Structure formats: C-alpha cells, structure tokens
Amino acid sequence: MRNSFDWTPYRRSTVGFDRLFDFLETGGSGAENYPPFDIEKLADDHFRITVAVAGFKSDEIDITAQQNMLTVSGRKAPVAEGEARQLLYSGIATRAFERRFQLADFVRVEQADLADGLLAIDLVREVPEAMKPHKIAIGGSSPVIEDKKAA
Numbered sequence: 692m693r694n695s696f697d698w699t700p701y702r703r704s705t706v707g708f709d710r711l712f713d714f715l716e717t718g719g720s721g722a723e724n725y726p727p728f729d730i731e732k733l734a735d736d737h738f739r740i741t742v743a744v745a746g747f748k749s750d751e752i753d754i755t756a757q758q759n760m761l762t763v764s765g766r767k768a769p770v771a772e773g774e775a776r777q778l779l780y781s782g783i784a785t786r787a788f789e790r791r792f793q794l795a796d797f798v799r800v801e802q803a804d805l806a807d808g809l810l811a812i813d814l815v816r817e818v819p820e821a822m823k824p825h826k827i828a829i830g831g832s833s834p835v836i837e838d839k840k841a842a
Contacts, residue, residue, distance in 0.1 A: 726765075726788055736816040737801075740792060745808035746785040752810060756800045763810065764789040797822070 801813040
C-alpha cells in the first residue's frame with residue numbers, strides 16, 4: 692500500500708530531517724522483514740540491536756560498520772555431501788539475509804555476541820569533547836596572554 696500523504700510542505704520548512712522524511716515516504720526499511728530485530732536503549736549513550744538469527748553459526752554471519760551504516764549479513768555454509776538431513780517439515784528460515792541499520796553520528800559498535808539464536812550488537816555514542824555543548828560567559832573580559840620574553 693502506497694503512502695498518500697504529501698510531505699513536501701514539511702520538507703521545505705525543515706533542515707536536517709531528509710532521512711526521516713525518506714523513511715516515512717518509503718514506509719520504513721522496505722518489504723523485507725527477515726530476520727526480525729529489536730533495538731533497545733540500555734543507557735543514555737548505550738544501545739543494543741538484537742537480531743534473530745536462528746540456525747546460523749557465528750562464522751556464517753558478517754557484521755560490517757562503515758561510516759554511519761551497520762550491515763549484518765548471513766549466509767549458510769553449503770551442506771557437505773553425506774551431512775544432508777531429511778526434513779519432514781522446515782520452519783526455520785535459513786535463507787541468506789542482509790540487514791542495514793543507519794547509525795547516528797559518533798555511534799560506534801562496541802561488541803557483538805551470538806547466544807541462543809540471537810545476535811546482540813552493542814553500540815555506544817561517543818561525542819568528541821569539542822562537539823559537546825559548553826557554557827559561554829557573558830561580558831567576561833578576554834584572557835590576558837603573558838609574554839614570557841618581556842619579563
């Protein structure tokens with residue numbers, strides 16, 4: 692179903708929200724919903740993405756962080772001859788996948804763990820000291836720089 696709402700007037704009156712409007716216009720991340728995931732806030736600057744990867748081993752999953760994009764992909768290793776299973780019903784999806792997450796500025800991947808079919812990726816936002824807000828004194832005199840040669 693196509694979104695019929697026109698975001699154009701809002702795009703003209705805002706700055707820096709282009710990604711948000713693109714997300715709203717496309718209806719999110721697309722039609723692909725595999726594998727399912729959760730995003731949770733652990734603390735002010737700590738987050739966790741949990742991806743359900745049942746049936747995948749750690750060597751079949753690839754996590755790549757590049758600029759503001761985190762990519763999680765998985766591909767099952769080919770079954771060796773003689774190891775094939777005779778399944779009567781197959782309900783566990785083991786098809787190849789690729790999930791992309793856009794990360795905010797200054798967010799880095801701290802660690803990733805795989806346990807009980809869940810891939811947990813911990814993220815930390817580390818804003819450089821120069822980018823943090825700081826108070827500016829009003830009406831203060833400018834600092835005096837002493838010349839050591841004159842003394």
